[in-house]
Amino acid sequence: MEDAVIEPEIIAPQEMLRTFEGINVAAPLVRYSKLPFRHLVSLYDVHITHVPMTLAAEFSRSLQARHSDFTTTREERGAFWLTERNKGPRRRVRGALVMQFAANDPKVFADAAQLIHPHVDGIDLNLGCPQRWAYSEKIGCWLLRQPDHVRDLVRAAKDRLGWNYPISVKIRVDPELERTERLVQTAIHAGVSHVTVHGRTRHQPSSDPVSLPSIRFAVEAAKGEVPIVANGDAWSTREAEQIRTITGAQGVMSARGLLANPALFSGYEQTPSSAVEHFVRLSTDYGMLFPLFHRHLAYMLESRFSRSEKLLFNSLASHASVVDHLESRGFQFM
Structure with missing residues (x-):
C-alpha cells in the first residue's frame, strides 16, 4: 500500500549515486538493452538503465535511426524505496534512464544529445568499446588516450544542454594507471556528472578477471568530486557487494550477469x-x-x-x- 500512495521523486542519476546506498546499474548492452529488457530489470532492483550504445552521427542525421534505436515508456523506469547513505529515512525514488552515444565529433555529439535529452535522464559517452571497427572509427576505446578530445566532446554537450544536465562517460582502465587518472580528472574538469569504470583494459577479453584494484584507483583518482560506477564480473548479489566493498564505488553495473539472471540484484541465484x-x-x-x-x-x-x-x-x-x-x-x- 505504501508504494501506491507516494509518488516517486525524480532524481538525476548522479544524485541517486551520491545520495543512496546500494545503487545498481544495467549496462548498455549492444542489441540487448532494448525497452522490454530494461523494463524487466527495473522490476528487480536495477535503479539506472541504459539504452544500447548508439552512433551519434547516425542518430542525429537519420529519423529512421532514431525510431529504430530508441523507444521508451514512463513505466520502464520503475520506482524504488532507497536508503540514504547517512542512514536517513528511506525515500521513494523513480529509476533513471540513460542514453549512451559513441561519438568523435563534438558538434555531432551535441546534436544527438540535444535530440534525445528531453526523453532521458542523462547521456553517456562511450569511451570503452573495444571492437576493432570502433577503434578504426576513432570512437569507443580510441578515446581512452585522448583526454583533450574527451574534454571537447563533453563540453560541447554541456554547452548545448546546460551545465546541470547529466553527461557521463564510461571508460576502461589503462595498463598505465596514470593515464586513467588523467582521463578521469580531465572528464571531471570538463563537467561530467559521473564516471563508469570497466576494470579491464581495451585489450583484455571478458574471460580475463576484472581488476578491482584498478577500479579502486579510478575511484581514488576522482577524489570524491563525482560518483564512480564499477563495472565487470557482477554475477550475483554477493559479488556486487564485494565489488562495492573493495572498490569504494558508489554504484555497481552488470552486463552479462543481468543477461543470464535479470533478477541478480534482487538476490536470486538464477533467473526466477x-x-x-x-x-x-x-x-x-x-x-x-x-x-x-x-x-x-x-x-x-x-x-x-x-x-x-x-x-x-x-x-x-x-x-x-x-x-x-x-x-x-x-x-x-x-
Missing part, C-alpha cells in the same frame, strides 16, 4: 520463473523481434536446461512455439 514470465509479457506488449526474444530467453534459462533441452529450445522458431514450450514446463502467461 517470475522474471521469465514478466519478460514474455513485456516482449509481447512492446513488440520484440523473434531472434532477440529467443536469445534473451536462452540466456535466462541456460542454467535450467540440460544439453538436450538446450538443443530443443534452440530449434523453436516462433514466439508461439516458445510460449507453448515454456507453458509445458510450468510457466504461466495468462
Whole structure:
C-alpha cells in the first residue's frame, strides 16, 4: 500500500549515486538493452538503465535511426524505496534512464544529445568499446588516450544542454594507471556528472578477471568530486557487494550477469520463473523481434536446461512455439 500512495521523486542519476546506498546499474548492452529488457530489470532492483550504445552521427542525421534505436515508456523506469547513505529515512525514488552515444565529433555529439535529452535522464559517452571497427572509427576505446578530445566532446554537450544536465562517460582502465587518472580528472574538469569504470583494459577479453584494484584507483583518482560506477564480473548479489566493498564505488553495473539472471540484484541465484514470465509479457506488449526474444530467453534459462533441452529450445522458431514450450514446463502467461 505504501508504494501506491507516494509518488516517486525524480532524481538525476548522479544524485541517486551520491545520495543512496546500494545503487545498481544495467549496462548498455549492444542489441540487448532494448525497452522490454530494461523494463524487466527495473522490476528487480536495477535503479539506472541504459539504452544500447548508439552512433551519434547516425542518430542525429537519420529519423529512421532514431525510431529504430530508441523507444521508451514512463513505466520502464520503475520506482524504488532507497536508503540514504547517512542512514536517513528511506525515500521513494523513480529509476533513471540513460542514453549512451559513441561519438568523435563534438558538434555531432551535441546534436544527438540535444535530440534525445528531453526523453532521458542523462547521456553517456562511450569511451570503452573495444571492437576493432570502433577503434578504426576513432570512437569507443580510441578515446581512452585522448583526454583533450574527451574534454571537447563533453563540453560541447554541456554547452548545448546546460551545465546541470547529466553527461557521463564510461571508460576502461589503462595498463598505465596514470593515464586513467588523467582521463578521469580531465572528464571531471570538463563537467561530467559521473564516471563508469570497466576494470579491464581495451585489450583484455571478458574471460580475463576484472581488476578491482584498478577500479579502486579510478575511484581514488576522482577524489570524491563525482560518483564512480564499477563495472565487470557482477554475477550475483554477493559479488556486487564485494565489488562495492573493495572498490569504494558508489554504484555497481552488470552486463552479462543481468543477461543470464535479470533478477541478480534482487538476490536470486538464477533467473526466477517470475522474471521469465514478466519478460514474455513485456516482449509481447512492446513488440520484440523473434531472434532477440529467443536469445534473451536462452540466456535466462541456460542454467535450467540440460544439453538436450538446450538443443530443443534452440530449434523453436516462433514466439508461439516458445510460449507453448515454456507453458509445458510450468510457466504461466495468462
